[in-house]
Amino acid sequence: MSDSRSFRGRPKTGRQSTRQGFVPAEAAREAEAAKIPGLPARLAAAAIIADVAQGGHRLDECFSPQAVPSRLTGFDARDVALARSIATVALRRLGVIRHALAALLETGLPRQAGRLEFTLIAAAAQLLFLDAADHAAIDLAVRATKLEPKTSPYSGLVNGVLRNLLRRREEFLELAASGDFDSPAWLLQRWRKHYGEETARAIAAMHMREPPLDLSVKSDPEDWAERLDGVVLPTGSVRLRTHAPIAELPGYDEGEWWVQDAAAALPARLLAPKPDERILDMCAAPGGKTAQLALARAHVVALDRSAERLKILAANLARLGLRADVAVADATGYQAQPFDAILIDAPCSATGTARRHPDVPWTKKPGDIDALAALQTKMLARAALLTKAGGRIVYCTCSLEPEEGEQQIASFLRRNPDFRREPVKSEDGVPAEFVNRDGDLRTLPCYWPNDDARLAGIDGFFAARLVRQA
Numbered sequence: 001m002s003d004s005r006s007f008r009g010r011p012k013t014g015r016q017s018t019r020q021g022f023v024p025a026e027a028a029r030e031a032e033a034a035k036i037p038g039l040p041a042r043l044a045a046a047a048i049i050a051d052v053a054q055g056g057h058r059l060d061e062c063f064s065p066q067a068v069p070s071r072l073t074g075f076d077a078r079d080v081a082l083a084r085s086i087a088t089v090a091l092r093r094l095g096v097i098r099h100a101l102a103a104l105l106e107t108g109l110p111r112q113a114g115r116l117e118f119t120l121i122a123a124a125a126q127l128l129f130l131d132a133a134d135h136a137a138i139d140l141a142v143r144a145t146k147l148e149p150k151t152s153p154y155s156g157l158v159n160g161v162l163r164n165l166l167r168r169r170e171e172f173l174e175l176a177a178s179g180d181f182d183s184p185a186w187l188l189q190r191w192r193k194h195y196g197e198e199t200a201r202a203i204a205a206m207h208m209r210e211p212p213l214d215l216s217v218k219s220d221p222e223d224w225a226e227r228l229d230g231v232v233l234p235t236g237s238v239r240l241r242t243h244a245p246i247a248e249l250p251g252y253d254e255g256e257w258w259v260q261d262a263a264a265a266l267p268a269r270l271l272a273p274k275p276d277e278r279i280l281d282m283c284a285a286p287g288g289k290t291a292q293l294a295l296a297r298a299h300v301v302a303l304d305r306s307a308e309r310l311k312i313l314a315a316n317l318a319r320l321g322l323r324a325d326v327a328v329a330d331a332t333g334y335q336a337q338p339f340d341a342i343l344i345d346a347p348c349s350a351t352g353t354a355r356r357h358p359d360v361p362w363t364k365k366p367g368d369i370d371a372l373a374a375l376q377t378k379m380l381a382r383a384a385l386l387t388k389a390g391g392r393i394v395y396c397t398c399s400l401e402p403e404e405g406e407q408q409i410a411s412f413l414r415r416n417p418d419f420r421r422e423p424v425k426s427e428d429g430v431p432a433e434f435v436n437r438d439g440d441l442r443t444l445p446c447y448w449p450n451d452d453a454r455l456a457g458i459d460g461f462f463a464a465r466l467v468r469q470a
């Protein structure tokens with residue numbers, strides 16, 4: 001482990017003396033932490049949980065090489081993986097972990113205790129849900145607490161709380177199994193209202209599970225399923241039983257497949273792209289759906305507001321040997337000759353992807369849904385202007401919230417009498433259970449139950465197909 005490892009972003013609390021002279025206290029703490037195996041990964045995990053739960057950052061963003069602040073500078077792959085697994089499970093089970101800690105901290109968390117809460121959360125995640133050795137989880141949490149001037153007075157408290165957690169582990173695991181704590185109440189309430197009590201509970205239960213890895217393959221799904229130890233799903237995606245590093249799997253370097261949840265693969269299929277059609281992919285990056293359209297040999301304009309994300313799209317298409325024209329622009333003001341077809345994979349609350357992104361329930365706020373729905377309305381309005389007579393639009397979101405799906409389309413059809421809905425049919429290759437009463441696609445994470453937990457579930461998606469009068 002190198003001394004350059006960092007757990008930056010902490011308050012600077014002055015300078016302290018070393019034999020070499022004066023160095024910032026933070027650097028001295030980093031050097032101290034780096035000497036203790038396993039400690040930097042735990043410190044990083046706690047800092048990242050705070051970045052997400054307190055700072056509103058996305059979890060993926062925290063693990064990207066461009067993360068600011070970077071919590072992982074100088075880490076080897078093993079420590080990155082450890083930090084990721086602690087942070088991921090801590091966020092997936094944040095509700096029950098906080099409940100357990102509240103039960104153990106009779107008078108609550110001390111005020112002015114800096115990141116103490118997140119050190120406790122990271123340690124509790126290990127003790128309750130990971131295979132880490134109990135003594136290491138507790139000992140390293142205590143050491144982490146001692147490193148920081150703000151938290152060091154509480155090292156005894158941390159030790160005591162975590163030992164009590166261990167004693168009452170079975171009780172807390174039973175609570176965890178009930179699934180009553182791990183979704184924020186406002187989201188659970190919404191899902192109850194829209195899908196009923198039983199389905200809302202089933203959705204919340206799926207969010208506690210690690211999702212399977214789904215691939216879209218260029219050709220021959222049966223062959224790839226066999227080679228990669230997977231199964232071919234009824235919709236043609238390949239679902240893997242393993243969670244090996246993606247870039248090490250056969251076919252990755254050759255660009256034979258890309259990672260895409262089975263539900264995310266359906267909207268482009270509903271658009272039914274044909275060779276040489278001009279198609280606008282309105283919110284294209286990082287390019288999963290663009291790849292599907294390009295594979296069908298359509299002329300695709302891949303539009304996105306984010307130049308950074310379009311670079312990722314370009315790299316993905318290059319690996320797959322596919323091409324599209326890339327445009328950086330705000331879709332709501334985009335101007336071009338009308339297209340044969342438009343795919344709008346609109347920015348949304350992403351509550352349908354909480355299995356893959358356990359940060360989503362804790363970073364989204366009720367007001368976000370209205371703000372995103374307003375943006376989606378503008379995108380639909382712009383797409384209507386950019387669609388040829390007789391052309392089609394597929395609008396989709398990975399949200400469970402009707403404001404971003406069903407209600408959005410109902411109001412679009414009221415405002416645009418020259419468009420009609422083209423219902424999803426069995427010929428589209430979509431299972432009947434995924435089609436709602438209006439003929440739109442609606443998947444929920446609890447669909448596709450499977451006795452083998454590694455093969456169960458699907459992201460929550462909505463998609464509607466709209467056709468403009470000829």
Ligand SMILES: C[S@@+](CC[C@H](N)C(=O)[O-])C[C@H]1O[C@@H](n2cnc3c(N)ncnc32)[C@H](O)[C@@H]1O
Pocket residue numbers: 282283284285286287288289290303304305306309329330331332345346347348
């Ligand atoms: C759900 S993601 C798209 C995922 C992508 N279609 C895929 O399958 O890989 C939404 C995208 O919309 C982009 N976006 C957000 N607001 C936008 C706007 N006003 N104009 C264009 N793109 C926008 C985001 O940068 C993001 O890449």
